[in-house]
Amino acid sequence: MASPEPIFQILSAPRIALALRTAVELDLFTPLDKGPLNAKRIARKRKVTERGTRILLDSLQGLKLITKKKSTGEYRLAPIAKAHLVKGKPGFIGPILELQADPNMQKAMMSLPAAVRKGGTAVSSNAHSKVQSFWETFATSTNLDATANARELAKASGVTATSGPMKVLDLACGSGRYGITVAEINPKAEVTLFDQKNVLKKTRAIARKSKAAKRIHFREGNLFTKDLGGPYDLVIASHILHHFSLEDCDLILKRIHNAMNPGAMVAIQEFIVDNTRSNRTSQILFSLVMLVWTNEGEAYSFQEYRQLLAENSFRRIRFTNRQQPSQFVTAVRSK
Secondary structure, three states, X not given: OOOOHHHHHHHOHHHHHHHHHHHHHOOOOHHHHHOOEXXXXXXXXXXXXXXXXXXXXXHOHHHOOEEEEOOOXXXXXXXXXXXXXXXXXXXXXXHHHHHOXXXXXXXXXXXXXXXXXXXXXXXXXXXXXXXXXXXXXXXXXXXXXXXXXXXXXXXXXXOOOOOOOEEEEEOOOOOOHHHHHHHHHOOOEEEEEEXXXXXXXXXXXXXXXXXXXXXXXXXXXXXXXXXXXOOEEEEEEEOOHHHOOHHHHHHXXXXXXXXXXXXXXXEEEEOOEOOOOXXXXXXXXXXXXXXXXXXXXXXXXXXXXXXXXXXXXXXXXXXXXXXXXXXXXXXXXXX
């Protein structure tokens, strides 16, 4: 008879995630950045108990985020923790971990059985709520984390310091980091950040700190009904389409197409699954989040995006496969 141990390991995943989020919330990794420390010294720095610190850090050893020297009881950061779990480091992902603890999202995830029965979100406060505070939290939490991705997406879109005058739309922009980055790279880019009114309050505060603030503009409204403005030379659609059905994605791409100049580019960032939905585990699991959080959203394949783009008169459709959870799709509007 096969052992049930693999099933028990799967069931432990929520506890592991909670342990990691707690360690980040209490900032237990940062004191270890300068060298090994035992639980007593870490606890003193963070004003928590030695026993609690020891048990929590011991539980994280199996994740290979830290190691513990038996003879001294000192903990040492693994390279991945040093790069991504220490406050102040460029790669720090703490805000993303905290975002997953948002009460709206937690309530949605706990409703998974009801969502499976219904075939979509079963909670009243969801991704499509008219005013959703989660998106305000999302905007501020993802701002710094998005910087590296924003530079990569700008590069994939052909944006350089010498690109010359261009009008750019960052659609459903959240933090606005992608559009802001384009404005900072290209000194002649005029960028419009588009989102709902409550989200743009956070976006404006972020944009004011940019050296390109004078070339950044704002447009608020619903992406299905509000005039998008334009025409634009580049439209950025980062992590939008997975919230909707393929039919609604088609409507969004039609609206994008109509707001673009001939020969302009659309740059899409998404969690993209393989055709069989069996090989990209993290992207496939993301569809579970969309099941509980949206009416009909999920992670789609490149083939599905390619078909949608081709049907909406886009050409030169290119897939950029990165060693990251999200991938890029770029396409050019036909003349």
